[in-house]
Amino acid sequence: GNSVTQMEGPVTLSEEAFLTINCTYTATGYPSLFWYVQYPGEGLQLLLKATKADDKGSNKGFEATYRKETTSFHLEKGSVQVSDSAVYFCAQEEGTSYGKLTFGQGTILTVHP
Amino acid sequence: DSGVTQTPKHLITATGQRVTLRCSPRSGDLSVYWYQQSLDQGLQFLIQYYNGEERAKGNILERFSAQQFPDLHSELNLSSLELGDSALYFCASSLRPSSGGLDYEQYFGPGTRLTVT
Numbered sequence: 001g002n003s004v005t006q007m008e009g010p011v012t013l014s015e016e017a018f019l020t021i022n023c024t025y026t027a028t029g030y031p032s033l034f035w036y037v038q039y040p041g042e043g044l045q046l047l048l049k050a051t052k053a054d055d056k057g058s059n060k061g062f063e064a065t066y067r068k069e070t071t072s073f074h075l076e077k078g079s080v081q082v083s084d085s086a087v088y089f090c091a092q093e094e095g096t097s098y099g100k101l102t103f104g105q106g107t108i109l110t111v112h113p
Numbered sequence: 114d115s116g117v118t119q120t121p122k123h124l125i126t127a128t129g130q131r132v133t134l135r136c137s138p139r140s141g142d143l144s145v146y147w148y149q150q151s152l153d154q155g156l157q158f159l160i161q162y163y164n165g166e167e168r169a170k171g172n173i174l175e176r177f178s179a180q181q182f183p184d185l186h187s188e189l190n191l192s193s194l195e196l197g198d199s200a201l202y203f204c205a206s207s208l209r210p211s212s213g214g215l216d217y218e219q220y221f222g223p224g225t226r227l228t229v230t
Contacts, residue, residue: 036221041223042223043115043117043203043205043221043222043223043224044156044203044205044221045115045221046218046219046220049218089156099144099146099161099168099169099207099209099217099219100146100158100161100169100171101146101148101158101219102158103155103156103157104155105155106155106156
């Protein structure tokens with residue numbers, strides 16, 4: 001079946017460091033791709049999304065580009081803050097799946113001052 | 114605050130029991146989704162309803178069932194509970210059941226943490 005693979009965590013960075021969290025997907029066709037963030041004790045929040053190849057999603061300094069040729073949607077941020085500490089989930093949704101999201105396993109990010 | 118509410122926040126019960134989790138979607142959203150988050154399985158889609166009708170099914174066990182009522186709130190029923198059912202159960206809602214536009218973003222509730230002892 002279709003799946004999403006994220007880089008293993010946890011990831012620990014110092015404040016202002018550069019962040020990359022890798023994500024690859026296996027869906028056929030042209031799925032929509034998402035990054036969700038889960039802060040401690042809270043539900044998931046949509047961070048950014050891209051719906052077609054070469055689209056770049058961006059929000060709060062985070063970016064991810066939909067790469068069809070490498071089936072990837074890596075999350076990047078140029079300068080992380082302590083407040084970015086959370087769990088990040090990559091997800092895909094196939095066009096025929098009526099909104100069903102398939103998530104990666106999640107990557108725990110901890111940012112130290 | 115996403116606007117999606119879930120009750121209860123925590124639930125502790127024994128094996129073999131039955132529980133009901135409740136979800137109220139954001140005002141105006143017609144579609145409700147249930148997800149299970151556990152340490153070994155990660156975050157998995159269970160089932161989706163749109164305007165009272167089941168639209169999609171994921172890895173939902175036969176011991177689990179759900180429904181969406183005329184007022185659009187949804188309930189997830191878990192029966193004959195096993196230790197492995199201990200997890201965080203999320204409800205999400207969206208205006209419509211497919212992605213693409215802003216109207217279709219899924220908004221997640223805070224979850225119900227179920228502990229089976």
